[in-house]
Amino acid sequence: MQLSRRTLLTMLPASALLAVAAPLRARAAGRPTAASASGAxxxxxxxxxxxxxxxxxxxxxxxxxxxxxxxxxxxxxxxxxxxxxxxxxxxxxxxxxxxxxxxxxxxxxxxxxxxxxxxxxxxxxxxxxxxxxxxxxxxxxxxxxxxxxxxxxxxxxxxxxxxxxxxxxxxxxxxxxxxxxxxxxxxxxxxxxxxxxxxxxxxxxxLRNGKDGDVDLDSRFHTGANLADITTNRILQGAVTGDDARVVKAVADQLTVYATVDPYNPRHGVTDGFYADGSFIQHDSVAYTGSYGKVLLTRAVQTVKILEGTDYLGTGNGAGTGTGSGTGDLVAVVRGWVADGFAPLIFEGWMMEIVKGRGVSRTATGYTDVAVVVEAVVDLSGHSTGADATALQGYVKFVRQTSKAALDPAVFVSPVSVARYADILADASVPSADLGDAESHTAFNAMDKTVHRRPGYAFALARSSDRISKYEYMSGENLMPWFQGDGAHYLYLAGQDQTRSFGIDYYTTVSPYRLAGVTAPVETRRTIPELYGTAWYDNPERGFTSSSESQNTYVYFPRGTNSLSGGARLGAYGAVGLVLGDDVAYAAKQAGELPDDFVVHRNATATKSWFMLDDEIVVLAAGVGDAAGRAVTTTLDSRIAAASDAVTVTGRLRDGATWPRGGDGNAGGSTAPGPVAWLRYADAGQGIAVGYVFLDGGGDSRPTVALDTVTRSRRVVRTSNPDTPVTKQVFSLSVDQPAGARPLSMAHALVPNATERQLKAYGAGRGHGSGAGRGPLSVVANTTRVQAVEHRGLSLLAANTFTPGTHRAGLLSIDGAASVLLRTSHDGTVSVAVCDPTMARNTVSVTVGGRRLRAVSSDDRVRVREVPGGTRIDVDTHQAHGRSLTARLR
Known part of the structure; x- marks a missing residue:
């Protein structure tokens, strides 16, 4: 079920905002408005x-x-x-x-x-x-x-x-x-x-971060969810004191939060808020839909309810029912937030970890997070009409029916919302339906995150760059966050209670150096309280005080030093590339810009790609190592299980031998004796399984499988958590490089819900090199310059390029850094998607070799022309901010 075309215009542009705010400005100046002239x-x-x-x-x-x-x-x-x-x-x-x-x-x-x-x-x-x-x-x-x-x-x-x-x-x-x-x-x-x-x-x-006791839209503290909170408070203060000017200005100030953030022309210098691709950022550079984003959603819907029946937006006739009315416009904007920003991040009633900042270390579950969103959607549906209202109500039913935890409406803020929720569930005319497709790929490139969904699973990937923070630590929360934005992934399986696989217990028991998907140097790091004896680095003489800009930049939520992080989307398929970088504190310390006692850390090196298909997510890595000569661990996956669950790891080596050699199904903590074809992790207690297919193009790396019982207190990740011990079985699949080893390349596919029969069908295990040749997947290239795969069953070629120059990937020739997908349909139509993962290029050029094609349809920024030996596609990526640009060719 989809929202109507009108409401999918998800964000209010600045020009519309000014039009909505015009009656407020006139009212504040004492001039009559159209509404007041008509007797409002x-x-x-x-x-x-x-x-x-x-x-x-x-x-x-x-x-x-x-x-x-x-x-x-x-x-x-x-x-x-x-x-x-x-x-x-x-x-x-x-x-x-x-x-x-x-x-x-x-x-x-x-x-x-x-x-x-x-x-x-x-x-x-x-x-x-x-x-x-x-x-x-x-x-x-x-x-x-x-x-x-x-x-x-x-x-x-x-x-x-x-x-x-x-x-x-x-x-x-x-x-x-x-x-x-x-x-x-x-x-x-x-x-x-x-x-x-x-x-x-x-x-x-x-209100010391404001101006003269009022909001200052130029203040870095008065943005996004924080601004919505402050202005809502001031609306109530104005109403209770009869101060109309206070209410008028507070409403006008809050309206700025509803505008789509233009990263190339931010209003008041603010980068906090919702972006055109559905991303939400708070704290200038933190992906935060699942925490501050839901606060903003709640406050926005409450504002609609508070203003209902008033003249503050020039309607005077209730909120959200009149086309073009002030509150009607706001309702349309917030509906867009729900459809494009929140729904892709909610899987079977669970809010994904990749957008929760330091909130990942709290004991509240992803189901509790979603209850907040559900209440907002319930109320929003009451201020919508027709198909829009039905879509929102259907989504409420969908979340309730698919969630693996019962939603208790008693946690809602408003009793009115509880009653409305009951009405929605009881309405047989409303069909249960998601707001998006069961098969989808969402490239939240504006916040360096990716979500890939299929009916049986959802895959969430956390990236970072010189635009987006690697992690967020603050106030003794999220004490060991160092690698959470370095390609950490979360594979959510359908039908599973996610509290048993992720949430607080995942971060408590899984080593921060061995989060799924992460490449990390083998070293021991200390938390901020351990390093400095306080919840922050205290050095007022150098500008380091709590909430100072220096603290934010180097301690609380540091960005990376790498510029390449992003990927293209073609329909429900995606390609993502990432070059690992250090955080900005390490670079600043090397440049002599930080005090001597400020502790920094150097990262390992790797160039990585994720190609997200139907039955598998293909992961390539090249140049994996460490310039400082340290040992390095790349964790292909980590999962947790209850101590009592029956967990097994089985598989096959490429020489045909079974894994493990003894055949008892318990991997222990051993390294493969030879090249591996595939492995399968199964947890009978949860009824889940994940397969791992090792592909040619990944070198001769031999994975280590570990299954350990770990007991830790939840306080290790957050100082204010209860000192509650948690015991879990922790499964880890990794490739370990000793100190001084040469850089490695790796290639494998994650296969959610895999059976052994399905894994054998990839063709591996019949002699070295057959893994790529007999199955549907082949690795076309895997270097630090270009990484590409082909899926013959899907007629799909996907490539990421990372350096200047011309790169060959199968029949594609790609100029410079780019992310490209090409798929041929049964009718001969060729679809192409191109993205600039650096967000810094003006043009990306791709040549399809040996094919003379003409454009059937394309985005305005795409130009297609014949060239000797093929077809050239020139894409204008200037200020596209990671957007995928597409063309259909024949």
Missing amino acids: AEPGADHAALLANTVAIFAGTAESNARPEVAAKLAAITSTARTRLAALDGAGPGELFKGVALGTSDANLNTSYQYLYEIALATRTPGPAASDLRDNVSVQRRVIDGLVLLHDAYYGDQSKGYYGNWFNWEIGISASVSRTLVLLKDELAAHKPDLTATYVSSMDAY
Whole structure:
């Protein structure tokens, strides 16, 4: 099921944004707008609508809360409030809530405000049954008294505040306070009439990364999800104080988040946000759809709901139903985010690891991440019509039916969303359907990530470059991230509970040097707290303070030094290339730009390609080694299993012998005695299997198979995780090079859900060299200049080139660095896709040798002409930002 063509125009361009914002600018200047001239609501009515909408979002309505499906959510709100009240009763010196010490911990201050909000929420939540908390003035006044105490003792004096994490002071505390002010507006007016204005003034003062106590669109802190959070808080503050100018500016500021990021002409210098290919970036260079992206999605949908029925976007008639209306445009944009940005990254209800930044080290699961997305889609469907609404509702059903973990709607923020979710599931007229095709390839080149999907599996690849960070470490989270952006892959198998293969337990038990797909030097690295005794590198004299630009660049989320990272997509097939590079800290240290005590690490070297087909993902590597002469390990795959699962590894050598020699199916920790044809990993406990076919063109490397039982605490990857021991069987398939060894080349195919019969069909195991010749796959080239494969069954030739000059790959001649796919259909039509993986070239030229072809159709940037000996395809890649450009030829 697809969204309509109109809504697939996924992002609002800057020109449209200006048009949407025009009524706001006029309103802020006191000029009449078209809506106001026609008798639309005045600011006072708009503020009342904003407040009522906000209370409905968080507390629900009498209608929604009367639904039996909402009872668990209401019980959770009440139970949480009672727990907080008990903690309030038991508080000791220096506490507002028992066990939450104040005075030096910004996190505890933030938590104290959150607890007050949770109590206030229970007093405003309508329900079918009587509750001693509902409209309880005594309880509300306890919350207000708590606000007074926190402000007087810990928050009101800005000269003493603002320690620790800026987020708590500028966003977290303000979110809880602003919502509490909305919920208790009437009682505040009666009990502490000046407190609201006092808090708003203090919240402005803490907006130190802004400008004059307001948002600064040129600030690196006021971007993406952070900007959406800040502006939502300010919308509520304006509504509760009757400050129309504040609301107007906050809405206008938030509108900038909805524009597609143009990397060649960023507005306000901001690179955070959604890109044309569906990528989402936060923190300037971190792929972050699964964490900050879902926060932005939630906030965007809440903004639509908050603004419903107001004149702030010139509609005055509800959100999302009028073509061309302000909120209607925003709804269309957010629908596009869901279809192009989120849906490809969700596999059977699980959010993929490649877009979660430091969040991969948290104990929450990928299923929990997706519950947040589902609530947003539920609400978005209520602001859509026709086929768009049906597609979104069908996606909600699809996620619920395919997820291997039950989604508990009690975790939703809004009781109204819980009721709407129940309605969608009960609607027999809505078919369950994904938003994309079961067979798809998504090249998120703007954030150096790739997702390849087939009905039985999904393959996710994490890359990095001088544009995109290798990883994110921050605040004691993701302590050992060093190789997460160096070609680490995640193979998700259908029907599997992904918590048993990935998530926190994967990072806890799998060595950070042996993540699946990674080439790493054999060395021991220390975490940031181990190196420096703090959660960051502390050197104010050299500009290194928490959240400083130096800290971000060299410690928190360093980019790579390599420029080549990207790939082409042709229909549902893809080719991706990556040249490993060091991170920027290593390069800066060699240039004498960093302090002597700043620790840096040098990477191994490798040129790699991934060719993503139907039944297999072919991986080529060349130049694998280390310029410093260290030993190097390339991990072809790593998987985890429960300690009690029956795990076996079987296979065949190229001389026909079985693997392992003893035939007992337990690989232990041994290196192959000779060239391997194929191996098969099987976990009977999970009912899964993965095959590994070793192809000609990969040299004579002999893999090492290890199956170890590992027990570690989840705290090894995040300092605030519970000290919970995890025991897993860890399977590792690697190629190990000793110190001083010459560079290697390698070639293998991952075969998801493989049977032994299927692996034998690749033709390997009948004498050295037959693996490529008898099966459907052949390695055409595998060097540091060009890597290419051919799949005869698909009539597909795929190639990556890495250096200047002319490169030959089968019948293709490719000029310079490029990624190319060519496929011949049964009717003789030839389809070609070309991408510039460096994002720096103006033109890429490809010649198809021995063929005289004419263009049937092509992208505007593609020119096709006959040349002596073949057909030349010239592709304008100037500022294409990794986009694949295609042509159909005959």
